[in-house]
Amino acid sequence: MRRRNLPVIAALAAFSASRATLAQPAWPSRPIRIIVTFPPGGSSDIVARVLAEVLSQRLPQRVLVENRPGAGGTLGAAYVATQPADGLTLLLSNTAPIVTSPPIYANVPYDPVTGFTHIAYLGATPLVIMVNPRLVPATDLAGLVTWIKAQSGPPGYGSSGAGSVAHIFGEAFSSRTGAALTHVPYRGSAPMQADLLGGAIPLSFDTLPQNVEHIRAGRLRAIAITAPARQEMAPDVPTTAEAGFPGLLAENWLGLAGPPGLPAPIVATLHAEVAAALDSPLMKSRILEHGIAVRPMTQPDFTRFVAEEVRVVGGAVKALGLTAQ
CATH class of the missing domain: 3.40.190.10 (Periplasmic binding protein-like II)
Known part of the structure; x- marks a missing residue:
């Protein structure tokens, strides 16, 4: 009886082992760092800390926020671009270090499109004058x-x-x-x-x-x-169009990125976890509280979005001929 059941037991053991393997994260279980390219207190920092809080509840390891400001966000972005592609060091990417800063700072040591793995789009917020x-x-x-x-x-x-x-x-x-x-x-x-x-x-x-x-x-x-519509958190503030200047628009978008060459399983896991985090009650309330408009976007779509932002907006910035002093 025991000998007849050995294949079944072996199969069950193998199945259990495979499930355990699948349940583990695709990267080491050390803390994950999200690098914010500006000091504490700004929209990038606020969103990163809420995201880290929710992801820490969902992932086996803690998610920490580290601020590395300077040079229009390019210092922190350059740091992430040179880290190992293991999913442990991520970038709270946004318009500045990816789109608007590279054209005006000399010798930025990364390509804003190919120099990162663009994982997930988080949302965008307009400016207020x-x-x-x-x-x-x-x-x-x-x-x-x-x-x-x-x-x-x-x-x-x-x-x-x-x-x-x-x-x-x-x-x-x-x-x-x-x-x-x-x-x-x-x-x-x-x-x-x-x-x-x-x-x-x-x-x-x-x-x-x-x-x-x-x-x-x-x-x-x-x-x-600087948005097409009034904001829920400041409903009495008119849009630039309502104020007589249509087309005078601007927004700061936020995303999550990693070093180039991030393995596909890590990218898929992080994208799915960020999507789930954005759909959580805590993240929804905090995102709305901070005026971030969330728009669902697949990982390939986000990569194409970044490339188009760099081409159009970054090209316009370059045409202005601005340089960082």
Whole structure:
């Protein structure tokens, strides 16, 4: 009886072993790091920390966030591009280090399309045009343009760094309206916001989530949103089109990427886990709370999206002839 059942027992053991193998992650069980290319406090950092929290609940290992700011996000991106393709070091990619910074920084050591494995699209958030109400009397976009033109010299506008979406939008804003501005780059949104609140700069362009509480409290005045539609978290702020400047749009998209050559099983696992995380109640509420518009996208579609952004938006930035100071 025992001898007759040996093949069955062996088959069951092999099946159990195969299930156990499949249940294990396709990469070592050490912590995963998500590299954020800007300091704490900005939209990239906020989203990365929420994502890390949810993924830590779903994956066998912890997911940590590490900030590596500098050079418009290119320092952190360059670091990830040179890491082993084992799924342990990932990039919270966004418009700056992938699309807008490479054309304006000299000798960026990676190709924004082929230099990464583009894993998953997370979402996008528009910019808000803001002023310090103690310095700028304007309450709408036309009034802001009039105020800028009336100054003795180009006022400074703050951004999260040279090559950021806010920087590029500021140049487009000046070109479109004829209102000359001076770019004042910062190492991230948080120090820029501190100077805007303190009156060191009169206006800025930045993503909405980290500024919305100051806007609600009246410490900052929102002039317009650079989106086609009003935002749920700031429904009283008009769009640039409603303010009389259609086509003056900008958004900062967010994604997850890894070093080039990331094995297909790791890419598939991470893409599926990110999709599940984005569908979780916690992530949904936090993403909505921070004004991120999520759009489902397959991994190949995300790769094509990045390539098109680099071609169109990156090409437009290159044509502006901007250089990082």
